[in-house]
Amino acid sequence: MPRILSIWLPQLPLDRLTRQGDTRLSGAFAVIAEEGNAWRLVHANDAALAAGVKAGQSLADARAICPDLLTEPSDPVREDLLLRALWRWADGLSPRVALDPPDGLLLDITGCAHLFGGEVEMGHEALTRLSDLQIQTQIGIADTKGAAQALARFGAREVSVAQPGQTADALAALPVAALALPDKMVSELARAGLTTIGHLYQQKSAELARRFGLRLTRQLGAASGVEPDPVTPKAADPTYAARMTLPEPIGFLEDLENVLQRLAAQICGRLENDQRGARRFQLTVRCVDTGDHHMGIGFARPCSDPEAVLRQFSHPLSKLEIEYGADWFRLSAEHIEPIRLKQGSFGEDAKRADQRLILIETLGNRLGFDHIRIFHPRDNHVPEHEFEQIEAAGASPVWQAAPRPRPIRLFTPPEFAQVEQPGRPPLNFKWRRMSFTTDRAHGPERITPRWYREDDPRTRDYWRVQTQEGRRLWLLTYPGDETEDWYVAGEFP
Amino acid sequence: MRQVKMRQAELQNLIPLGAILHRPKALDLGAGVQLRRGRTHEVTGAGADMFAVLAAAAHEQSLLWIGLHRDIATLNPVGLQANLKVEQMILVEAVSRGELLWAADQALRAPGGFCVILDMPDTLSLKESRRLQLAAEQGGGIGLILLRGPANTTAAQTRWDCQPVCAEQPAWDWICLKGKNGETGRWHMTGKGPQKRGQNAKDTLHMATAASA
Structure with missing residues (x-):
C-alpha cells in the first residue's frame, strides 16, 4: 500500500516576501493579481484578515474595508522558482518528490516514514524544517494522492494523517470542495444537500455520475483508492555549478x-x-x-x-x-x-559554421549580443518593414528573396531634399548640402502602407532618379499632401 | 604620379569563379580588378558601398559588416540580395571608434577567412591600419575599409576611389589610387541594370568594362 504525503504551502507568495525581509508584512498586507480587468486579492496576511479583508475581494473593496492595506502584485515566476527550490529541498524527506503546482508538493513516502520515527513524526519534522525556512505549511498523509491533498488543505490539524486502509473514513467529514472540484459543481452539490464527502458515500455512484458528470465519481474513486492515481516523481533539474575556496x-x-x-x-x-x-x-x-x-x-x-x-x-x-x-x-x-550529437567539424561547411559561431560569441561577449545581428525577412511590402534585424546568436539565418528592385541604403525616416527647381521629380534639388540635377527618372512607384498598422499611413510615390552627378537616388513624395515636399528615401548602388 | 591604364574585357571572357579556387590569394571582381586576400583594402567615394558589396560577393563566405548604428541601420537587405547572400551576412553595431576597430581586428584575425567590411566614420591612422593589416594576414580573409573621411598614409594593400557615373546603365568609375605592388589603374564598370529575381551573386560579376580615360 503506497503512502503519500502532501505538503500544502497556503501562503507561498507572502512567505517569499517574508523571507526577503519585507517589513510591510508587519501590518495589513496582501498579494494581488489582475483577473479580467480588476485587481483582486490573492493572499492576505493575518493582520489583513483580522481587519476583515478576504482573499478574492477586489482591491477597491479591500481598500475601503481596510484603508491601511499595503499590497504587492504577485510574481508567478519567482513563486514558481521558490516552489522548485523546495522541490529540491524535499529530497531530504523522500527520494520520490513531485511538484503539485501552484502551491504544493507530493511525496511518495512509502517505506520512508520509519526513518523519522513514524508518519506523524515525519509530518512534524517536515513542518519544523519548513517553519525554519519561514514557510507556512499544512501536511496531509494518506493512501492516495487525492486524499492526502484533501487532508492537507482541509484537515483540522497541521498534520492530518489517515491511517492505512481508513482513507474513506478520514475523508468523510471533509467538505466536497476537498475533492478539487470546480466551484460550480460544489454549489450544485450543496443545493442537492451534499456538503461533505460522507454524504457522497451514501449515494449510488451511477446516480452521481448521471447528475453531476463522470468527473465527480472519478475524483471520488481516486481519493478513496478505488481508481489508481499514482505520484509520478520527477527529479528536480540538476544545477551545474562548482565553487572553490582557497586557504590564501x-x-x-x-x-x-x-x-x-x-x-x-x-x-x-x-x-x-x-x-x-x-x-x-x-x-x-x-x-x-x-x-x-x-x-x-x-x-x-x-x-x-x-x-x-x-x-x-x-x-x-x-x-x-x-x-x-x-x-x-x-x-x-x-x-x-x-546538445544534439553531430559529427563535429568534419566537412568544410561544418567547420565554417563553427568558426562563424565562435566569432559571434567573441564579438557578442564584448559588444553585447544584441549588437550582433542578422537580417530576417518580414511579410510586408513597405520598404522599411520588409526586413528586420534580429540577434545572430541562437537564430538560424534564413532569407527569402523579395522580387523588387530596391536601394542598398535605405534612410528611415527619409531625409528632406530642398527643391531648387520644381518638377516631378524635381529637376534640381539639394540633399546633404550637395546639389543634384536630375538626368533621368523612373517612376512613380506608388506604395500605400497598411493604414491599420503603420504609424504613417500616407501614400507614397517613389522615383528612381539618375542624377547628372552620378549618384542614383530614390526620391519620395507624399501625393496627398498640400506641400509638395521631396525626400531622399534611399540610394541605389 | 598616377598611372592610368586602360583595360578592356568582354562580357563573355571573364575568369570563371572556379579559377579563384586555384589561385586563392587574389579576388577577382571582373575586368581584371584583382584584390589580394589576407590584406585590407581602402575604399572611398560615393560608390564605395557597391565596390565592397561586389568584393564580398566574389569572396563567397560569411560577411561581417561592422559600423556605427547610423551605417548599419541604413543597410537594406532587399537591395543587397541582388549581389550578396543575405543569410551569410552578420551585422556588428559598435558604439564607439574603439569598438569598431576592436571588432574589425577580431573578425579579421578569426580563422575562417571572413570578409570584413568596416564602415569607418572618419579616417585611420597608420598604427590602426597596420594592426588591421596584420590581423588580415593572420586570418586569411579580406578587409574592406569604407573611409568616409580623408585617406592618410596607411598600411592597406590598395586604395580605391569609387564614384557612380551618370549613364544609361548603372555605372561606376573605379580608380585605384594606390597599390603596394604598383597596380594602379582606372576602370569604368557597367552593371546590367535592374536585376531580375532569382539571380545570385555570381551574375552581377558579369560587368562589362569600357575604355575610359
Whole structure:
C-alpha cells in the first residue's frame, strides 16, 4: 500500500516576501493579481484578515474595508522558482518528490516514514524544517494522492494523517470542495444537500455520475483508492555549478585562470556526461576586500567545452581589478540545453559554421549580443518593414528573396531634399548640402502602407532618379499632401 | 604620379569563379580588378558601398559588416540580395571608434577567412591600419575599409576611389589610387541594370568594362 504525503504551502507568495525581509508584512498586507480587468486579492496576511479583508475581494473593496492595506502584485515566476527550490529541498524527506503546482508538493513516502520515527513524526519534522525556512505549511498523509491533498488543505490539524486502509473514513467529514472540484459543481452539490464527502458515500455512484458528470465519481474513486492515481516523481533539474575556496587569497591572472580552468573542467565534464550544454556561464569572484564581483559570458549555441569558457572569460577576467586577492570562486552554468550529437567539424561547411559561431560569441561577449545581428525577412511590402534585424546568436539565418528592385541604403525616416527647381521629380534639388540635377527618372512607384498598422499611413510615390552627378537616388513624395515636399528615401548602388 | 591604364574585357571572357579556387590569394571582381586576400583594402567615394558589396560577393563566405548604428541601420537587405547572400551576412553595431576597430581586428584575425567590411566614420591612422593589416594576414580573409573621411598614409594593400557615373546603365568609375605592388589603374564598370529575381551573386560579376580615360 503506497503512502503519500502532501505538503500544502497556503501562503507561498507572502512567505517569499517574508523571507526577503519585507517589513510591510508587519501590518495589513496582501498579494494581488489582475483577473479580467480588476485587481483582486490573492493572499492576505493575518493582520489583513483580522481587519476583515478576504482573499478574492477586489482591491477597491479591500481598500475601503481596510484603508491601511499595503499590497504587492504577485510574481508567478519567482513563486514558481521558490516552489522548485523546495522541490529540491524535499529530497531530504523522500527520494520520490513531485511538484503539485501552484502551491504544493507530493511525496511518495512509502517505506520512508520509519526513518523519522513514524508518519506523524515525519509530518512534524517536515513542518519544523519548513517553519525554519519561514514557510507556512499544512501536511496531509494518506493512501492516495487525492486524499492526502484533501487532508492537507482541509484537515483540522497541521498534520492530518489517515491511517492505512481508513482513507474513506478520514475523508468523510471533509467538505466536497476537498475533492478539487470546480466551484460550480460544489454549489450544485450543496443545493442537492451534499456538503461533505460522507454524504457522497451514501449515494449510488451511477446516480452521481448521471447528475453531476463522470468527473465527480472519478475524483471520488481516486481519493478513496478505488481508481489508481499514482505520484509520478520527477527529479528536480540538476544545477551545474562548482565553487572553490582557497586557504590564501590569489591575485595573479594566471592563478585565476587556473582556478577557472578547474571549475570549468568540472562543470563541463558533468554537462558532457548528460549530453547538455549551457548558453551562459556566470562567474563570481569574492575578493577579500571589495566583496563579490560577478562576470557573465554567453554563447551562440549550447557549449560544454572548457576551453571555450576560458577563452570567453579571458577578457572580463583581465578587466577585473584585484588588490588584496580573492579566495572564493563560483562558476555556474545557466540556460542548459541538450546538445544534439553531430559529427563535429568534419566537412568544410561544418567547420565554417563553427568558426562563424565562435566569432559571434567573441564579438557578442564584448559588444553585447544584441549588437550582433542578422537580417530576417518580414511579410510586408513597405520598404522599411520588409526586413528586420534580429540577434545572430541562437537564430538560424534564413532569407527569402523579395522580387523588387530596391536601394542598398535605405534612410528611415527619409531625409528632406530642398527643391531648387520644381518638377516631378524635381529637376534640381539639394540633399546633404550637395546639389543634384536630375538626368533621368523612373517612376512613380506608388506604395500605400497598411493604414491599420503603420504609424504613417500616407501614400507614397517613389522615383528612381539618375542624377547628372552620378549618384542614383530614390526620391519620395507624399501625393496627398498640400506641400509638395521631396525626400531622399534611399540610394541605389 | 598616377598611372592610368586602360583595360578592356568582354562580357563573355571573364575568369570563371572556379579559377579563384586555384589561385586563392587574389579576388577577382571582373575586368581584371584583382584584390589580394589576407590584406585590407581602402575604399572611398560615393560608390564605395557597391565596390565592397561586389568584393564580398566574389569572396563567397560569411560577411561581417561592422559600423556605427547610423551605417548599419541604413543597410537594406532587399537591395543587397541582388549581389550578396543575405543569410551569410552578420551585422556588428559598435558604439564607439574603439569598438569598431576592436571588432574589425577580431573578425579579421578569426580563422575562417571572413570578409570584413568596416564602415569607418572618419579616417585611420597608420598604427590602426597596420594592426588591421596584420590581423588580415593572420586570418586569411579580406578587409574592406569604407573611409568616409580623408585617406592618410596607411598600411592597406590598395586604395580605391569609387564614384557612380551618370549613364544609361548603372555605372561606376573605379580608380585605384594606390597599390603596394604598383597596380594602379582606372576602370569604368557597367552593371546590367535592374536585376531580375532569382539571380545570385555570381551574375552581377558579369560587368562589362569600357575604355575610359
